[in-house]
Amino acid sequence: MQIPAHLKNRISDQNQTSAGHLITTLKTYSASSSASVLDVVDVRKSFGQMTVLEHINLDLKAGEFVSFLGPSGCGKTTLLRIIAGLEHPDYGRIVKHGQDISQQTTAKRKCGIVFQNYALFPNLTVTENIAFGLHKKQWTCEQTEQRVDELLALIELSHCKFKYPDQLSGGQQQRVALARAIAPRPDILLLDEPLSALDALVRISLRQKIRNIQQQLNLPAIMVTHDQEEALSISDRIAVMNAGIIEQMDTPHNIYYRPQTRFVAQFIGSMNFMQAQAETRSQLRVDQDVICHVAAKTFENGHQFEIAFRPENAQLMSMDTEASKDDLVFPVRLVSSEFLGAKRRVFCTGLLNQHDHKELIQVDIENHQAEQLSETMKIRVPVSALHIFDMQGRALC
Numbered sequence: 001m002q003i004p005a006h007l008k009n010r011i012s013d014q015n016q017t018s019a020g021h022l023i024t025t026l027k028t029y030s031a032s033s034s035a036s037v038l039d040v041v042d043v044r045k046s047f048g049q050m051t052v053l054e055h056i057n058l059d060l061k062a063g064e065f066v067s068f069l070g071p072s073g074c075g076k077t078t079l080l081r082i083i084a085g086l087e088h089p090d091y092g093r094i095v096k097h098g099q100d101i102s103q104q105t106t107a108k109r110k111c112g113i114v115f116q117n118y119a120l121f122p123n124l125t126v127t128e129n130i131a132f133g134l135h136k137k138q139w140t141c142e143q144t145e146q147r148v149d150e151l152l153a154l155i156e157l158s159h160c161k162f163k164y165p166d167q168l169s170g171g172q173q174q175r176v177a178l179a180r181a182i183a184p185r186p187d188i189l190l191l192d193e194p195l196s197a198l199d200a201l202v203r204i205s206l207r208q209k210i211r212n213i214q215q216q217l218n219l220p221a222i223m224v225t226h227d228q229e230e231a232l233s234i235s236d237r238i239a240v241m242n243a244g245i246i247e248q249m250d251t252p253h254n255i256y257y258r259p260q261t262r263f264v265a266q267f268i269g270s271m272n273f274m275q276a277q278a279e280t281r282s283q284l285r286v287d288q289d290v291i292c293h294v295a296a297k298t299f300e301n302g303h304q305f306e307i308a309f310r311p312e313n314a315q316l317m318s319m320d321t322e323a324s325k326d327d328l329v330f331p332v333r334l335v336s337s338e339f340l341g342a343k344r345r346v347f348c349t350g351l352l353n354q355h356d357h358k359e360l361i362q363v364d365i366e367n368h369q370a371e372q373l374s375e376t377m378k379i380r381v382p383v384s385a386l387h388i389f390d391m392q393g394r395a396l397c
Contacts, residue, residue, distance in 0.1 A: 043092030070241035112181035313385035
């Protein structure tokens with residue numbers, strides 16, 4: 001894809017407030033050699049004075065499941081609606097199978113859409129709801145009946161074919177909505193927070209069902225969600241969105257273990273952050289009195305950074321335990337803990353100057369280790385588990 005000159009200039013702008021702006025989206029835009037089903041090219045959208053989407057670039061590969069993940073108001077639903085044709089961008093293009101469909105109506109885009117609120121017709125049976133989009137000009141009565149039966153078997157609701165929506169559970173209604181969306185054999189499946197209205201156990205079961213169906217049909221799909229676990233568990237790639245931009249579009253593994261911006265690191269899972277300053281070209285001074293050796297990276301002396309680590313990568317030790325000088329080690333006071341089932345999360349406050357009255361530091365331990373805790377301890381974090389961000393929020397390692 002040819003990147004417009006004005007976008008290149010924005011990438012090099014060191015004063016940008018959102019570090020993820022275009023940097024990672026353009027870097028991973030054509031990372032895969034698989035055939036592209038859908039391309040979103042430099043899409044922008046505003047409502048009045050409020051910019052909702054700013055220079056969005058992404059692609060969807062054949063058979064791929066992509067999730068738009070982000071906080072409320074980040075623009076993920078607006079982006080999905082633009083792809084579906086329910087909204088029109090102020091600038092940019094939507095390209096499907098090499099054809100610009102930006103000005104096409106929703107009906108001509110061949111996108112199956114599943115909404116959060118099911119949107120089933122209460123006066124129609126399950127069979128009639130699924131068959132609603134199968135127009136008589138294109139489907140004979142025999143073909144329609146066969147297609148409905150196939151889909152009822154696929155969603156495992158053959159025994160409910162003559163029931164009405166109010167006779168079904170929420171999970172069953174959403175499966176019917178899914179069957180109705182894929183009945184006309186769309187090119188792309190679009191899911192707008194399809195599981196948010198369901199309880200936790202039903203969500204877990206249904207998200208796997210949706211994923212299995214999507215894979216069986218080899219149907220490329222995009223799902224909007226604010227649920228991290230949901231996105232991480234079933235997606236091939238995730239677009240993490242923030243304030244109208246894509247901070248990072250990558251595999252779930254890389255989103256979690258290799259966040260490219262501070263926002264992604266903070267938004268996905270739990271992450272501890274600490275201020276640091278370059279002491280030498282390979283050393284960071286943390287909280288004035290702690291030196292951290294990072295041999296794999298070269299720093300400019302005096303520059304400010306943030307280091308971060310996940311609770312599961314930290315270890316609590318007694319104050320008299322010796323640790324390797326190559327690890328990040330600092331003293332803390334234990335404040336409280338939470339039982340998380342297989343693990344226990346311990347909340348600490350740093351004993352060094354800059355961490356007094358700051359955010360609590362989180363450490364995950366095994367439940368049997370709780371008996372070994374004392375009021376003051378040391379935290380040890382391997383340097384290999386550290387994430388380092390510059391003051392613009394860009395990941396250095």
